[in-house]
Amino acid sequence: MESAENSSNNCVRVQVRQQGRLPDFLPSVNFKYVKLGYHYLITHILSFCFIPVMAFTVVEASRWSLDDAHRFWLHLEHNLVTATVFFALFVIGSTVYIMTRKRPVYLVDYSCYLPPSHLKVEHHRFMEHCKLMGAFDDSSLDFLGKVLERSGLGEETCAPEAMHCLPPRPTMAAARQEAEQVIFGALDTLFANTNVKPRDVGILVVNCSLFNPTPSLSAMIVNKYKMRSNIKSFNLGGMGCSAGVIAIDLAKDMLQDQRNSYAIVVSTENITQNWYFGNKKSMLIPNCLFRVGGAAILLSNRSADRSRSKYKLVHAVRTHIGADDKAFKCVQQEQDEAGKTGVTLSKDLMSIAGDALKTNITTLGPLVLPISEQLLFFVTFVARRFNSKIKPYIPDFKLAFDHFCIHAGGRAVIDELEKNLQLLPVNAEASRMTLHRFGNTSSSSIWYELAYTEAKGRMRKGDRVWQIAFGSGFKCNSAVWLALKNVKASPGNPWEGCIHRYPVELML
Template sequence: MNSDGTTTTGGGGGDVQIHQTRILPDFLQSVNLKYVKLGYHYLITHLLTLCLIPLMSIIIIQASQMNPNDLHHLWLHLQYNLVSVIICSAILVFGSTVYIMTRPRSIYLVDYSCYKPPSNLSVKFTQFMEHSKLTGDFSDDSLDFQRKILERSGLGEETYVPEAMHHIPPTPSMAAAREEAENVMFGALDNLFANTKIKPKDIGVLVVNCSLFNPTPSLSAMIVNKYKLRGNIRSFNLGGMGCSAGVIAIDLAKDMLQVHRNTYAVVVSTENITQNWYFGNKKSMLIPNCLFRVGGSAVLLSNKGSDKRRAKYKLVHVVRTHKGADDKAFRCVYQEQDDDGKTGVSLSKDLMAIAGGALKTNITTLGPLVLPISEQLLFFATLVVKKLLNAKVKPYIPDFKLAFDHFCIHAGGRAVIDELEKNLQLLPMHVEASRMTLHRFGNTSSSSIWYELAYTEAKGRMRKGNRVWQIAFGSGFKCNSAVWQALRHVKPSLKSPWEDCIHRYPVQVVT
C-alpha cells in the first residue's frame, strides 16, 4: 500500500497501480446525489404543506388567546352585515352550481378485452420462412433480409398470422379479410360483454379504428349489425391513422361522452393483415411482413358516476401530437406501390429520428400536466440558463418515473422500445410489458398498448392510485399519449390473453 492510497503489484510487465480508494468515494457520491435529488423532490412537492403548518399554528395560537369580548363583538358585526353575508353566500352557491354543471365529466374505463387467436394460427420462424419461400414471390436476397429481421425483431415463436397466410399459396381475398376482421372484433367484444354484463343496446357511442382495411359497409357497421345496436348510436370508423389510432379513438370517445349523458362508449382497435401482406422485394416494404401480427382490443368507457366503484381506471389526460406538416414525417410510413406495381407500406430510414422528434413535442405538452413541480422547476431552470446565458448545457430530461408507475410503449418493434427506454431513462422493468407483448403477440398495431396493460395486470402489479402512461406512434406522423389512474387494485379479467402463459414471462429476448 502506497502513501497515496494505491496498491502496487509486481509483475514481469511492470508495476500496475490499482486505485482502490477512488471507487468507494465515487459510489458514495452517486448515492448521495440520488438521495439529494429525492429529498429535493419531496421538499418541493410538500412545500405548501410545510408552509401552511406554521401558519395554521400561529392562527390557532392567536385564536386561543382572543378575549371572549372580542368574539362577541365579531358576532355583532356579522349580524349588522347580514345583507353582505347573504349576498356572498348566494354568489358562492351560484358559482359552485355553475362549476359543477360545466366541469368535464369523469371518464371511467369499466373493462377491456384483448383478442387471443386460436393456436392453429400461430407461426414459427421456420414456418414463416418456408411459406415465404414457397410463394415464389421473394428473391433469395429478400428471403435472407426477412430472416435477419425476424431474428432481431424481438418476436417469439408464438405470434399469429391470419388463416389466408397459412395457405400455400396465400389467399388474400376480400372474404378472407372480412373473416379476419370479424374473428378479431367479435372475439374481443364477446368477451367484453360477457365480463361486464353490459347489454349491447346500452351502448351509446361506438368508435372503431383500423388503418388498412376499410370495407363497405364499414367495420363499425359490421359491429352494429352483429350485436343489433340501437338505431341512434353515434358510430365512427377511423381509417388510415396508423398504430396510434387507438389513443385517437379513446380521445374521440371521451369527447362524445362529454356531450351525451349517462351512456357507454365502446372503442375497438385492430389492424387487418390478410389483404395487406407485401409480395414484393423492396426491403423497406418487407419489414411490416415480419413485425405485424393478428390482434385487437375492445374497451368499454362510461361517464356514469355509478360505474366508478366497479371501473378499473379513470382517464386523466390525452395528449396528441401531429407532425404531418413536415414532408419527411408525412412520408416516413407510406402506403404505395413498388416498381412492379405491388402494394405495401414503406418504412423510411428516418423513422426513428422522426419518432423521437414527435415524442419530444408530445412530452413537452404532457410534462406540465403530470410531472411534480420539482421536476418542472429543474426543467425550467435548465431552459432559462440555456437561453439567457447561451451556455452549452444539456437539456434536462424530466424523470417521468416520478409521474408514472407503469409504461405501455407501443410494441412497434425492438428499436422503438430500446429508443424510448434510453431517451426517457427508464429501467428494464418499465419496458418489460412492451418487450413481452412484442415477443408473445408481435406488433398488433393500435391494440398493442392494451395487451401491455393486460400483462401488467396479469403480473399483479397494478395497485390503487397507480398511474399508467400509454404511448403510441403512427403514420402521419403522430405521437399520442393517454394517462390512466387505477381506481383499485386491478386484477386481470377473465380470458385475459396472458391467462395461460403469464407464468412463463418475462423471458430472455435474443438481441
C-alpha cells in the first residue's frame, strides 16, 4: 500500500540517520557506554540482588554441623502432617498448572511460492503492455510510469498469466488458475520439507482478501490433498495485507483446543480479477505495486516437534482502528465514475498507518521491551505531565528484537516505519529487498522477508523476530517469534540462486 502523495517523492532512498552532536565536554563514546551500562544494570538487576542472598545462604549452610542437620530432620518428623499437606498442595497446584497452561505453538517450517521466470514483468514491458491494453489515457500512463519508477520494485517481480495476455483475461477460471499455482506450489514444497502428511493436519486457515470463490480456497485445498473430514477449516477474506498475522493468531487459538495437532496457514492474494482498468489516480497505484506471491506455514503444538521446529510463537498482538470513519475508508474497494472496479488508496493512508502503529506498540511494548526501556518511557511520560516541552521518549525496539519483517507494502510504508521506530538501514533491509525482488505480495510479504534473513544466514538461536503488517479496515498486527536454533534456509527457499546479489543499491 502506498499513497499517491508519497509516490511522487524524488527517489527510493535508504535513510541513514546521523546522531545529534553532544556537547564537547561529553564525548559521545562515553555516553554510549553509559547507556549500555544502564541497560545492562537494569536488565540484570534481579540477578545482582540474588547473588548476595545466595552467598549468605551458602555461608550459613556451611556452618551447619551434623547435630544441626539432625535436629532439622527431627523437626520435620514431628510436623509430618504439615509436610504432607504442603507436598499434596504442591502436587495438585503443579497438576492444575500443567493442565490449564497455554500450549506452546511451534513453527515447524514454512515455504514461499517462487513464480516461474516467464511471469516476470520488467518495467519497460509493463509500460508497453499498459499502452497496448488501450484502457489508460496519456495522463494515466505517465502517472503509472512515475509510480513504477519510484516504487522500489525491481525488474524481476511477477504478474499472473492472465495479465500477460493481450487483451488481459480476468476471468474466474484464470483467477482460480493463479490461486492453484500459488497455493499448491507453496504447499507441495512445505509437505516435502516437513514429511507431514496432509491427513495429519487438523486445522487449516486460508487468507486471501480480494478473491473469495465458491467453493472456498480452503475447500479447494482439502479437495486437492484429500484431507480428513473432521478438519477445522477457515477462509478469511477482505481483511487486507495484515491478514497473515490474523490467520496465525486464529490458528494459535485453535491449537489451544486440540492436543497434539498440526495447523496450516496459507497467506496469499489474487491479482487476476483485481487489476484496475480505469483512469482514477488513487486506484492506479495497486497496479504498480501488487505482484504474485503466497506462503504456507506449518504450526504444531506437539512437544515432540520442538526439536525440529524453527521458531516458537511468543506474541500475537492485533490492533483495529476501524471505529474511526477516516481509517475505515482509507483503503477501499469500489467502482470509479466509469464503473471500473479497483482499490482506492487515500492520501491520508500513511498518517492513519502511523496512528495504528502507535496503538499496536502501546500494547506490544510492555510485553517485549526490557525494563530499562520501560523505565525511561515511564519517567519521560511523567515528566511531560509537568513540562509539555519535553519530547516524548521513543523506545528502542532494537533492544527487544534482532530482526524486523516490515510488510513490504511500498517504499513509503517502509520509510515511515524506519523513521518512526528509529531503525537502522540494516533493520529494514529484508523488507526493501523483498519489495525489490517480489513486489507487494500482500499478507505473504513478511514470510519472504523472513526467508531472506534465513538465506543470508543471520538467524541465530535465541533471536527474536518482529513481523508487522498493515491492512484495510484499518488494522496493524504484530507477531513475535523466538528462534529455537540457528536457522538455515529450507530447500525451495525463494531466494535460492539470487541471494548473493542482495542487498542491491536502490537508485533513483
